[in-house]
Amino acid sequence: MSIPTTTSEYYLPKIGSYDNLTLRTKNVEKPRTNDVLVKVHAVSLQFRDLLIASGNYPVASPPDLVPVSDMAGEVVAVGQDVKGWKVGDRVSANFATDHIHGDPTPAIKRTDLGGLTNGVLTEYRTFPAHSLVAIPSHLSYEEASTLPCAALTAYNSLLGPIPVKAGDYVLVLGTGGISIFALQLAAASGANVIVTSSSDEKLKIASKLGAKHVINYNKTPNWDEEIQKITNGVGVDHVIEVGGPGTLPKSINTARVGGHIHIVGIVSKDTSGANLVLNTILKTVTLRGIYVGSLTQFKDMNRLLSANPETTRPYIDKVFPFEEARQAYSYLASQRHVGKVVIKVSKD
Incomplete structure (x- = not known):
């Protein structure tokens, strides 16, 4: 699988409204020794994403934030010391990349995706290898993108x-x-x-x-x-x-x-x-x-989902294409949805 050199991503040059979401192209960050490069296939939106974009979230985000915390994608490259992941694996990243087990700490909370660190509304992103979870085999990328926060x-x-x-x-x-x-x-x-x-x-x-x-x-x-x-x-x-x-x-x-x-x-x-x-x-x-959950809990939850594949299948109200990210935010804000609102990032 060829590794791209650039990625398209949304960012917020100004906090105040999701209408400020702006598309830009930047260089793909190559995976470091213990990192994994992931092709993002789908992301799902949370009420938190609306609060962050509007400036009503209690924690200030860094400038030019790439928003959204929840994704599902495909491993396209791994760092030289990474064990347990290979190209082609289907994965999601945990909401806080350093929350492995136990209760969150202030340091762990500083690794929240789409809030205090850049999120996943992008075509490609590197993640620490320890932050990833294999997604249940019976779920599509769109369905699996709903798991990290809501589920x-x-x-x-x-x-x-x-x-x-x-x-x-x-x-x-x-x-x-x-x-x-x-x-x-x-x-x-x-x-x-x-x-x-x-x-x-x-x-x-x-x-x-x-x-x-x-x-x-x-x-x-x-x-x-x-x-x-x-x-x-x-x-x-x-x-x-x-x-x-x-x-x-x-x-x-x-x-x-x-x-x-x-x-x-x-x-x-x-x-x-x-x-x-x-x-x-x-x-x-x-x-x-409740402040989401740990990587260990994520793995335990996926076992439950796999054991009850139909009764726990994620309920997705609507899927928007990557080009309509603002419309996806608007639909979430309308509260007309049931279950999850998803953005399909990859076209393949």
Whole structure:
């Protein structure tokens, strides 16, 4: 396989809007001793990518940032000391390239792709060999590109320190990328999954993917009370909390005593949140901030996906060509999607 000399990539010459995404050509960085050069076939977008482009992310990015954290691609060259990877291998890079196992540290977080380091919205990129994971053989590049952040965050939430058990009740807020993966992983684990959304059409999809109960929160504004009825007043074991301050009070109300609330997003436009601390203490719930996951967890998750290939197949709403990256960002921002929005980088 010939190694190209140049790559096309998007970067943000100015923070403030994804409309500032600009295409440029630069020289391909040759792999160093312990690096691997990867041809990027597909990337997927996160809500985080919108926050970074708009300047609303809490951590400042370096100048001329190449955005996006999640990719799947093909190894085209390896450094001379690299073991375990060969040309032609299908791989994804972990969200934080140095997060191998255990909890993240400040140093590890400085290796986050598309935030504090240049990301993957490019045709070719070198990665440290230790940051790569083989993608499940049954998935396409587009499907596999959805795994590093959305899928792994859901996996870390539900199968991390307090793993979901068959028969547990799991509440999933919304039908975005993390939420859909959480639904699929919880259903594959034998849990009873409850999904909320403002759209009946999206809830129909959630039901097809394994949700036992669905609630339209526009039609049922007191959805926390409805969930208490569903669980016979006991409450749910796990909550995938994507809304943030606007939904957290009701999420706490839905949890059983000793339940687990996994805070993974801030997509709610409602900023109310009174009495959170007191209610958390009274319910003795665990509020666990989820910062994606480790390489070890990534490998464990891929084993689960391979063991349940159809029930956990990534749900992709729409795939955009590389030339329409801005349109892909716009579609994600519209929140019309269910599951993941993907950009196909390679034409072959």
